[in-house]
Amino acid sequence: MRRLFQNNYSALSNVSFRRRASERAKEYSSDIPQIKSGTADSISSPQGENYEQVKKANLPSKGKKIKSPLERGFRGVFYMFILLLLSSTLKAQNLQIYQQEAAENNPELKASFNRYLSELESRPQVGSLPDSEVAFAYFISPIETRVGPQRARISVTQMFPWFGSLSEKRSVSEANAKAQFEQFQEQRNRIFYQMEMIWSDLFELKQQIRIAEENLSIIKTLLEVSLSRYENGLTSQVDVLRAQIEQEDLKTQIELLKDNRDLMIERFNELRNVEESSEVVIPDNLTTSMTTKDRDELRSTIREQNPNLNKLRYREEASKEMVSLADRDGKPSFGIGFDYIATGERSDVANLPDNGKDAFVARVSFKIPLFRNKYNAKVQQAELNLNSVQQDIITLENKLETDLLTALRDRNDAQRRFNLYDTKQIQRVEQAINIMMESYSSDASDFEEILRLQRKLLEYQLKRIQASADLYVANSYINYLSGVNNISENEINY
Numbered sequence: 079m080r081r082l083f084q085n086n087y088s089a090l091s092n093v094s095f096r097r098r099a100s101e102r103a104k105e106y107s108s109d110i111p112q113i114k115s116g117t118a119d120s121i122s123s124p125q126g127e128n129y130e131q132v133k134k135a136n137l138p139s140k141g142k143k144i145k146s147p148l149e150r151g152f153r154g155v156f157y158m159f160i161l162l163l164l165s166s167t168l169k170a171q172n173l174q175i176y177q178q179e180a181a182e183n184n185p186e187l188k189a190s191f192n193r194y195l196s197e198l199e200s201r202p203q204v205g206s207l208p209d210s211e212v213a214f215a216y217f218i219s220p221i222e223t224r225v226g227p228q229r230a231r232i233s234v235t236q237m238f239p240w241f242g243s244l245s246e247k248r249s250v251s252e253a254n255a256k257a258q259f260e261q262f263q264e265q266r267n268r269i270f271y272q273m274e275m276i277w278s279d280l281f282e283l284k285q286q287i288r289i290a291e292e293n294l295s296i297i298k299t300l301l302e303v304s305l306s307r308y309e310n311g312l313t314s315q316v317d318v319l320r321a322q323i324e325q326e327d328l329k330t331q332i333e334l335l336k337d338n339r340d341l342m343i344e345r346f347n348e349l350r351n352v353e354e355s356s357e358v359v360i361p362d363n364l365t366t367s368m369t370t371k372d373r374d375e376l377r378s379t380i381r382e383q384n385p386n387l388n389k390l391r392y393r394e395e396a397s398k399e400m401v402s403l404a405d406r407d408g409k410p411s412f413g414i415g416f417d418y419i420a421t422g423e424r425s426d427v428a429n430l431p432d433n434g435k436d437a438f439v440a441r442v443s444f445k446i447p448l449f450r451n452k453y454n455a456k457v458q459q460a461e462l463n464l465n466s467v468q469q470d471i472i473t474l475e476n477k478l479e480t481d482l483l484t485a486l487r488d489r490n491d492a493q494r495r496f497n498l499y500d501t502k503q504i505q506r507v508e509q510a511i512n513i514m515m516e517s518y519s520s521d522a523s524d525f526e527e528i529l530r531l532q533r534k535l536l537e538y539q540l541k542r543i544q545a546s547a548d549l550y551v552a553n554s555y556i557n558y559l560s561g562v563n564n565i566s567e568n569e570i571n572y
Contacts, residue, residue, distance in 0.1 A: 205248035240409035253396035383561030408453035
């Protein structure tokens with residue numbers, strides 16, 4: 079699944095410990111409540127009457143049960159457990175807080191949402207009647223009529239498209255706006271998935287640094303043992319040199335891991351749109367909600383909720399309306415108009431009826447589409463676009479199903495690998511190292527074999543961490559395909 083977004087930060091892909099970064103999480107510290115029981119002996123300088131009052135206040139009453147030290151200790155342990163549980167919950171919520179921060183601040187998401195708002199504004203534009211036309215004419219040479227000379231004309235005209243054209247244009251605009259909102263959903267879910275990938279990378283690198291430092295401590299102990307044996311003439315200087323070589327290699331690898339961690343944190347903060355140096359608290363464990371749905375249920379959920387698929391469906395809906403709209407564009411449009419003509423009075427005829435009476439004219443006009451080639455081509459174009467979108471839907475459905483099967487395979491593989499290293503391989507190598515270390519302290523066991531097993535232990539520990547991170551990413555990708563983080567328009571607070 080990482081390959082789908084590898085181009086976003088491929089500069090780290092060639093490092094020996096994979097492109098991972100992590101940061102030591104700050105420990106959540108809380109004061110454990112201490113239970114104090116007061117006694118009369120705790121009052122060092124009683125004075126007068128106050129002494130008896132304080133003494134009575136500190137002495138247990140007859141009806142009050144005295145808690146034993148075991149009970150007080152149990153209560154302290156209980157409080158500590160509650161604090162640790164709350165601390166773990168807060169750490170588990172860190173990623174959700176960071177994702178919400180990215181949803182509110184990420185400029186890419188804001189731009190996508192503004193495009194959606196912009197698309198909404200097209201509905202009142204395309205769904206309105208054409209603008210009315212008003213014309214004014216002045217007769218330079220007045221036209222003489224029976225009732226007087228015509229001097230000026232004012233005309234008003236309103237055109238109307240074929241019946242149903244405006245409602246179809248509004249439907250096309252609404253479908254395009256919904257498709258743009260699904261595009262916004264897709265970008266939001268993708269950013270969330272990218273953050274979860276980097277989150278797993280940071281966790282993995284944090285654990286890699288911890289394990290490398292632990293192994294560095296073990297190598298240091300081996301170096302001290304080999305030096306002691308060399309000084310006593312029990313081994314050659316080669317063992318000392320080998321331990322020093324391993325020690326320097328681990329130090330170099332640890333520095334590389336820390337550099338990768340810093341780079342990953344910058345990438346994570348870039349998605350949050352905060353300062354590059356802003357603190358990122360990484361948990362000690364990766365926790366994710368594993369879906370219990372089977373493959374068929376997941377396939378059905380993806381087909382219903384995947385934003386990319388829904389976007390294409392809205393495009394299909396808009397294309398269907400465009401086919402009908404293209405056909406209506408080939409129908410006649412008509413208009414109605416009104417003219418007012420200002421007429422002057424005649425002075426050469428006395429008592430002329432309606433002398434100087436202004437004229438009023440009502441008009442009806444038609445726009446007849448005689449040249450059919452362009453309208454037929456427009457209908458054909460809309461039908462081809464519809465067919466193209468329908469084929470895109472089939473292609474995407476097939477691709478999403480393949481991606482789902484791949485993600486399920488990766489998740490099962492990661493779970494198997496984690497179980498293998500966690501319950502079998504690591505324990506066996508540790509047991510072998512302990513046996514050989516005891517032998518090396520007392521006789522001339524093969525020091526090179528100890529180093530080889532130590533490297534093997536380090537390899538298995540890293541693979542266990544990698545399996546845990548891969549399991550987390552595979553499940554995150556399934557959630558990404560399923561549109562788990564989809565929201566409605568009312569939940570957006572831009």
